[in-house]
Amino acid sequence: MKSLGYLNKYFFKYKWRLLLGIAFIICVNYVKVKMPEYFGTNFDELNEGNGERATSVMTFALYMGAGYLLLSLISGTFLFLQRQTIIIMSRLIEYDLKNEVYDQYQKLSNTFYKKNSTGDLMNRISEDVTKVRMYLGPGLMYTINLLFLSMLSIYKMVSINGYLTVIVLLPLPLMSFLIYKVSSRMNRLSGVVQTEQSHMSTLAQEYFSGIRVVKAYSRDKTVQDKFDDSSESYKEKNMRLVLVNSLFIPIIFALIGLSTLLVLYIGGLLHYSNQISQGDIIQFIFYVNMLTWPFASIGWVTSLIQRAAASQTRINEFLNEKSEIHVNCDTPFNFQGAIEFKNVSYTYKNSGIRAIQNLSFKLERNETLGIVGNTGSGKSTILGLLMRQIDPDEGEILIDGKPLKEINLKELRNQTGIVPQDVFLFSDSVGNNISFGALTDDVTEDDLIEVTKQAHVYHNIQEFKDGFDTILGERGVNLSGGQKQRVSIARALIRNPKLLLLDDSLSAVDTETEEIILKNLKERKVNASIVVSHRISSIRHANRIINISDGQKTEEGSHADLMAMNGSYAEMYQKQLVED
Ligand SMILES: Nc1ncnc2c1ncn2[C@@H]1O[C@H](COP(=O)(O)OP(=O)(O)OP(=O)(O)O)[C@@H](O)[C@H]1O
Ligand SMILES: [Mg+2]
Structure with missing residues (x-):
């Protein structure tokens, strides 16, 4: 989690957008929580038959429909604005982060590029940054959303009946836990699928660029078989992912169903002992359904944040990499033509080959x-x-009589x-x-x-x-x-x-x-x-x-x-x- 701290500077950069986004989230949830209350109380009024406006079932239905539409429109508008602020913020940060990583790539020396494969470099700037964005956008948005929605609706529920609230909320943490387990497994599997995929595309890319050699040696069949194997293995891994994926929705529905049953059963009992009204039961069903997705998202968001943290750790590794070539000179320079090598030696670190040994020579202008x-x-x-591109281990290089490093x-x-x-x-x-x-x-x-x-x-x-x-x-x-x-x-x-x-x-x-x-x-x-x-x-x-x-x-x-x-x-x- 510590690695994600690196992103705080970006939250600070886009603080107004973030704060505005949070304000919209509060608005959305405030309106959302109003809906069940509106239904519940009006229903009770109809039932008791003493409401001034809701005289007949027909007018009640029209009235409710119009009210529901209006509240939905309002919360929908806020939801739109919420996404426009928070998700756009995450896109802007993604853009900045990609540029930062790219800038860093430009600064690093050849030695770095010889150490890291192109595929890995590409992955960090695309896959890893995308995962981090998921934390910045949906991850953050759902967390804040959950916080306010559960606060507001649990407050409403408790003010109707504390006992019923505890009973119907019991399955929800279980759901969060199960979803977390499923998501983690899904993430692990999708990591495997991704590796398979990049393996497959590396294979294809290499054979395409080397197609002339492949054909000249008539190795088409071997190449085809290799690709088939890789493709088969990709399919297998993907199938496993699909299986786990398909558990996701049934778990959610099973647990919503359980909570709804609890509301109806316990709520019914409470109604018969005159502790709550029928309208209250309706409100509860609304609240339980409303809380389902946010609670499901806890599990999802947790594994999403874990993934983002792992990706950010990898990105930070790159960003902290220092170029071996230190350039800290920006005085104007005009090459005159003199070059001198003085007892220069250089050994390639990765292979240990001493490529240059005690080399000296001089070159004059022109x-x-x-x-x-x-x-x-x-x-x-x-x-x-x-x-x-590399610096000598020993000796010195002079350009126009000045050390090259200066x-x-x-x-x-x-x-x-x-x-x-x-x-x-x-x-x-x-x-x-x-x-x-x-x-x-x-x-x-x-x-x-x-x-x-x-x-x-x-x-x-x-x-x-x-x-x-x-x-x-x-x-x-x-x-x-x-x-x-x-x-x-x-x-x-x-x-x-x-x-x-x-x-x-x-x-x-x-x-x-x-x-x-x-x-x-x-x-x-x-x-x-x-x-x-x-x-x-x-x-x-x-x-x-x-x-x-x-x-x-x-x-x-x-x-x-x-x-x-x-x-x-x-x-x-x-x-x-x-x-x-
Ligand atoms: N990036 C590298 N990492 C490790 N060893 C290297 C690297 N580049 C070159 N070498 C080694 O350093 C030695 C000198 O290589 P260099 O490329 O300077 O030779 P060269 O004289 O240019 O050869 P050629 O005439 O074939 O181009 C070789 O033994 C080579 O294996
Ligand atoms: Mg050469």
Whole structure:
């Protein structure tokens, strides 16, 4: 329950709505409680035959009908207003909470995203927040409602007859308890159903995105069987839920029936001993029926609050998560072009792999650094460190002579165009995918043409029927590997980067195209660029080249220097020449 305390700040934010809602709840219940009284007393007047207005049964019926309609209209109006305030408040809080969780997601570092699965992240922002909203809206509303309704009607009942009140209310707590048991079981089962469902959709999603592999290996049957199993298990769990669900209403009706019988029997006895009138019995039947739903809701609301508390605990876990990357600098920053790594080491915590070991290098303004090395040698990690997706365990990174940790990260990232190794394109138009990289919203067609020409992909886009408006499938499936890479380069260029980082971004293009792109990039004014590659042709013209092996720098120098060393770089070059 403590976790729900977190939401109090929101109650405070929407205090007027809440207070107004409570006022409406009181109004609804006040009018509701008036109804039985109105019936009971008028009935007694008719019975005794001394009422001035209710002279005949016909006029009595008309009179009662009109009265009932009027009171219903009034309480209905208040009920409408009650829902308009409290339920809307819960929706507003849900909106705020979702934004808060989303903001937090944006702040967290890559390490966090590697630790938590996408499904889990999605669940917390949708399922968990929804459960919390159920507490904020219906949970709160029914609780306050129960409080006032039972206070007002029990007061009325006791003022008619205390003994009868105690007798007829006896089954109600039992009902609350049973409903609580049923609801808890239902919640547990619906949790299981939900897990099954998310399992099923993860399965489907994975097979859809990997459909090409599935078909190429003709594993359709296996995949189909797996899905069938999952679907079957989902159905089974759901059936159990349906069974428990169907107990809900019968329990309520059985217990209302019991209370009503008690009113008629005990009330009848009391009437014969002249302690209460027939009108009083009618009032009691009304009150008992009126109290049924609120008492049933105690059980329901209790389990609802328990669920909300569990969800809020999970949400709080996320909200309390601190980003490993601390950015507390907002001084303006203008990248000049100097980068230095000083004895930097980094170990991935989750795998314990020491990806970078005691690495040092320097890059001056207007220079290009080439990084080569075997697969898994730590090249991408160097770029991750430079972009502060991760922070080094030892050593220091200097940008323009200043420690990276003291630099305004947002501005540094804004001035950097990075082409990541695994290209990610959104299922949007080619044009929008490219303008995604721009810092302004007013990207013109000319801008797009310019950068796509530089990335040597304009001629491809021109061939598409819809040009820049061509919609890409999920992750850009309708582009070739090399086209995706070049679109990704265009996205980096459109922001006019001062620092350009290419992580193996030319691996899927042929050497001729590579040469054209490299020539175009050279003509662009960037203050520094780093090119990571497996292919020496991509980096041979760089001012400096470092050769990385197992996270350590093995060789450094210009292409000519490295060739003269006749070490592993020279050997790699000879091999690649032969391959070409
Ligand atoms: N997120 C991660 N968690 C744990 N270990 C990682 C992670 N990313 C990379 N590694 C490990 O760190 C080492 C360096 O990886 P890195 O991606 O920097 O290599 P790379 O030189 O870019 O390789 P490639 O040429 O294949 O892209 C590898 O051994 C890899 O297994
Ligand atoms: Mg890499």
